[in-house]
Amino acid sequence: MLPVSEARATRSTSSAKPARRRPALAGAGKALSTAVAALAMVLGAGVVGVVGAPAAAAAPISNPSLEIEVKCPGAVAEIQVEWLGTRSARVHWSLEDTAADQKSPVLKYAARNAPGDGTSWIFQNGQPWMAVDGGRGDTASGGGTTWDPEGITQFNHLEVKVSNGTSDQDPTPCSETKRIYNYGMIAYQYALNQEGDEYQSENLEDGIGPDEWDCSGLLWFTYQNVPNFPSWTRMSSANQYTWAVEKAADNHTDLSNLTSQDVIKVDPSDRKVGDIVFYNGHVSFYAGDGRAFSALNEASGVGYNPVNWAPIRGDGSYYRIVGVR
Numbered sequence: 001m002l003p004v005s006e007a008r009a010t011r012s013t014s015s016a017k018p019a020r021r022r023p024a025l026a027g028a029g030k031a032l033s034t035a036v037a038a039l040a041m042v043l044g045a046g047v048v049g050v051v052g053a054p055a056a057a058a059a060p061i062s063n064p065s066l067e068i069e070v071k072c073p074g075a076v077a078e079i080q081v082e083w084l085g086t087r088s089a090r091v092h093w094s095l096e097d098t099a100a101d102q103k104s105p106v107l108k109y110a111a112r113n114a115p116g117d118g119t120s121w122i123f124q125n126g127q128p129w130m131a132v133d134g135g136r137g138d139t140a141s142g143g144g145t146t147w148d149p150e151g152i153t154q155f156n157h158l159e160v161k162v163s164n165g166t167s168d169q170d171p172t173p174c175s176e177t178k179r180i181y182n183y184g185m186i187a188y189q190y191a192l193n194q195e196g197d198e199y200q201s202e203n204l205e206d207g208i209g210p211d212e213w214d215c216s217g218l219l220w221f222t223y224q225n226v227p228n229f230p231s232w233t234r235m236s237s238a239n240q241y242t243w244a245v246e247k248a249a250d251n252h253t254d255l256s257n258l259t260s261q262d263v264i265k266v267d268p269s270d271r272k273v274g275d276i277v278f279y280n281g282h283v284s285f286y287a288g289d290g291r292a293f294s295a296l297n298e299a300s301g302v303g304y305n306p307v308n309w310a311p312i313r314g315d316g317s318y319y320r321i322v323g324v325r
Contacts, residue, residue, distance in 0.1 A: 058092065058143055063270050064082045065320070065322075066320075068258065069254065070178045075095070075097065076162070077095045078093070080092040083182045086182070086186050088146060088149075089182070090144055090145065095132055095141070096137075096138075097135070097139070101164075104131045104132060107131075107161070108120065110159045111149035111152060112159050114156045118159075119151050124142065131166075160178050160179075178325070180324055181228060181229070181322070183226050184274035187321070188293070190221075191218055191293060191302075198301050201214060208221050216237040219240060230261040244263045244276065248265040258322060260324065260325040263319050263320065264322055266318040266320050268317065271318045278313040279311065282296070282310070284307070290306060291305065291306060292306070292307040
């Protein structure tokens with residue numbers, strides 16, 4: 001599915017970086033009077049790019065699943081991802097030239113399945129890349145439309161590559177690649193596949209299927225089976241809570257130190273389907289519409305129940321298991 005609209009590159013009117021979750025081109029100024037030089041062999045493909053008149057910037061995602069920067073010296077992209085399920089997402093991007101080196105920052109991203117096959121996002125220029133003019137402090141932003149990429153049955157991760165410079169500007173431009181994983185929605189779908197199974201009281205040697213589960217065993221099993229999720233230790237729900245709290249507390253403010261198996265703390269107002277919610281002696285997936293999904297007890301088995309059936313542990317926060325590598 002191609003994007004409906006993208007913002008063209010424009011010159012920044014301020015040296016200050018836009019606030020997170022605010023339009024990357026808020027108040028963007030005059031149209032550029034020059035075109036980007038011919039771009040050759042960008043990200044492994046020969047391309048030519050032309051910067052046109054400015055257009056209205058696509059609004060950032062107000063509540064993304066994850067927002068990170070991907071950058072190398074002279075170029076920085078801010079990427080917002082909202083996972084909509086196991087094979088669709090919304091992605092909002094912004095790209096900024098941060099050096100007066102006359103090199104053109106370039107952005108490319110693609111939807112990937114577990115082995116790494118997939119399809120590239122096509123920008124408004126009709127190409128699988130976007131560039132801004134080098135040495136001018138220019139910015140561009142866009143995206144935000146629903147993306148249901150063709151050719152993959154499971155949207156396992158988003159691969160983002162940022163480069164500063166092209167082969168005609170520098171034989172070895174800097175580049176940085178990040179992969180943002182869709183762990184939560186895939187694990188949640190695996191949990192839903194167990195709906196109607198029986199409950200097995202918590203025992204670290206049992207409670208892990210194939211058709212009987214305890215709450216922590218269901219959580220462990222579903223994530224353990226997500227492709228590219230690093231193996232993790234079978235823990236009680238109490239220890240899973242401790243693990244999540246400690247992982248989230250270690251995050252940098254800009255989430256620049258996220259690892260391939262990490263956690264972010266989520267305010268209840270920002271909770272999303274697939275987030276993890278902890279109670280005293282219990283753990284559930286958040287299922288949306290005020291519901292939770294878990295292996296609750298012998299009477300309920302594996303299924304839905306109100307998310308507020310008991311006090312949420314700690315300060316009432318939810319936790320999102322994420323991965324960036």
